[in-house]
Amino acid sequence: MRALVHAAGGGNPEEIIRRKSKALVHAAKRMGWSGPPYNPLELASFRGIRSQESTGLFSAEAQLTPMEGRQLLLEFNPDRSFGRRNFSISHEIVHTFFDDCYDMVHRRRANPRTFDPQNEVEHLCQVGAAEILMPEEDFAADIANLPFSMRSVPELARRYGASREAAARRMLAVSGRTAALVFFSRRLKPREIRDDQGNAEPKMRILYVVPSVDFNVFLPPHKSVPNHSCVGVVNEADEVASARESWDISGFGAWQIEAMALRIPGDAGPNTPSAVALILPNT
Numbered sequence: 001m002r003a004l005v006h007a008a009g010g011g012n013p014e015e016i017i018r019r020k021s022k023a024l025v026h027a028a029k030r031m032g033w034s035g036p037p038y039n040p041l042e043l044a045s046f047r048g049i050r051s052q053e054s055t056g057l058f059s060a061e062a063q064l065t066p067m068e069g070r071q072l073l074l075e076f077n078p079d080r081s082f083g084r085r086n087f088s089i090s091h092e093i094v095h096t097f098f099d100d101c102y103d104m105v106h107r108r109r110a111n112p113r114t115f116d117p118q119n120e121v122e123h124l125c126q127v128g129a130a131e132i133l134m135p136e137e138d139f140a141a142d143i144a145n146l147p148f149s150m151r152s153v154p155e156l157a158r159r160y161g162a163s164r165e166a167a168a169r170r171m172l173a174v175s176g177r178t179a180a181l182v183f184f185s186r187r188l189k190p191r192e193i194r195d196d197q198g199n200a201e202p203k204m205r206i207l208y209v210v211p212s213v214d215f216n217v218f219l220p221p222h223k224s225v226p227n228h229s230c231v232g233v234v235n236e237a238d239e240v241a242s243a244r245e246s247w248d249i250s251g252f253g254a255w256q257i258e259a260m261a262l263r264i265p266g267d268a269g270p271n272t273p274s275a276v277a278l279i280l281p282n283t
Contacts, residue, residue, distance in 0.1 A: 003099050017124045020097050021131035036138055037161030040089040043132065044074055047096060051089070053078040061088035064095050072096065083163035087129050094128030095121075134160045134170045148175055150260040150278050154238045164238075164262055168276055169210050179280050180211040182219055183273035184231055189222045204232045207273050217251040217281070231277050234261035256280040 008016045025033075028046050033039075044051050049064075054075035057063055061084060062076040074092050076085055098121060134156075142159065146152040150168070157167040168181055184204045192200040203224040211219075225231045226248070230241035242258045258278040 004097065013120070013124055014127055017094065017097065017128045018131055021094060021128040022136065024093075025132060025135045036134075036159050037086075038133060038135065039161075040086055040093060040132060044089065044093055047093060048072075049074050049093070049096070051076065055079065061085070062092050064092040081163065082161055083157060083166065086133055086161045087163060087166050090129035090132040091125045093132060094125040097128070130166065130170050130173070133162055133166070136174060139170060140174050143171055143175060148177055148179075150240050150258040150276070153260060164260070165273065165276065168260075168278070172210065172212060172278075176212075177280075178212050178214050179278060180209055180215045180217075180219065182209050182277045182279060183207045184225070184275045184277065185271065185273055186232075187271075189224070203227075204229070204275065207271070215279075215281070217249070219249060219252075219279075223247075223249065229259070230257055231259040231275055234259050234275055237261050237263060253282055255282065 004013060004016060008019075024043070024047075025038075028043050031046060033042055033046065041051050049072045050067075051074040055077065057075060057077050060077065061080055062074065065073045065075065067073050074089065076089050076092075078085070080088065139156075139160070142156065143152070146155070148171070153164050153168045153171065156162070156171060157164045160167060160170075162170070165183070172179060172181055183206070185207050186202045186204050188200050188202050189205060205222050205224045206219055208221065209219045226245070229245055229247070230243040233241045238260065240258060240260045242256065244254055245257045246252060246254045256279075258280075259275055260277075261275050263272070263274045
């Protein structure tokens with residue numbers, strides 16, 4: 001990390017990664033890289049990285065392995081969905097911005113909320129992967145012609161070969177709107193699991209929140225939404241429901257909620273989001 005900042009002459013690491021990712025995208029476009037969708041394997045080839053499919057990656061989505069002669073091998077799991085695979089490959093490409101990519105194996109793990117001691121580096125690679133897979137110039141032009149809505153997310157995901165989660169996060173980041181994305185799964189709260197309360201009923205609970213920089217209400221993890229919320233109504237993948245709702249959270253007013261199913265219930269574990277809600281506060 002310090003080497004990255006030192007080589008850049010100082011500055012914020014996240015902004016450095018954004019600049020490096022954007023510069024790589026612009027250079028690749030000059031070499032004929034085209035899209036959307038943009039193929040990250042082609043970008044890896046431009047970087048001189050050899051890539052191959054591999055099912056022997058244990059829990060990893062993808063991994064970057066240093067080889068002799070300062071060469072790199074990028075292996076990726078072909079059994080993952082198209083969007084997840086693309087994002088994982090892009091994530092590994094960003095690892096090449098760090099000098100230690102030639103010293104150790106880096107893995108993109110299946111659980112995006114599981115961090116190793118290099119969690120800041122992993123976060124930066126997530127930031128850079130979004131810049132690579134969904135270049136800001138192209139993405140901004142597309143969302144300018146679409147409503148700022150969860151209903152636009154499936155189209156954006158298809159257009160950029162990205163997951164719905166990644167497309168929703170990119171839409172929020174590029175739009176400049178005051179809003180938050182809240183990811184949910186139907187599960188018990190931690191105390192109910194610890195106390196082995198067999199009669200407890202799983203509810204739609206917050207897994208994690210992605211707010212805009214000016215969204216100033218804290219939405220606590222594990223908090224459940226009201227039973228009547230539109231978040232619990234969506235059941236089919238890409239189904240969207242909307243309503244004006246008030247949740248039992250300090251500072252949460254009567255806000256517009258748009259909820260979209262990400263996966264069919266039962267198709268994911270309790271730590272994988274099955275729905276996402278776009279929260280639009282009064283402005």
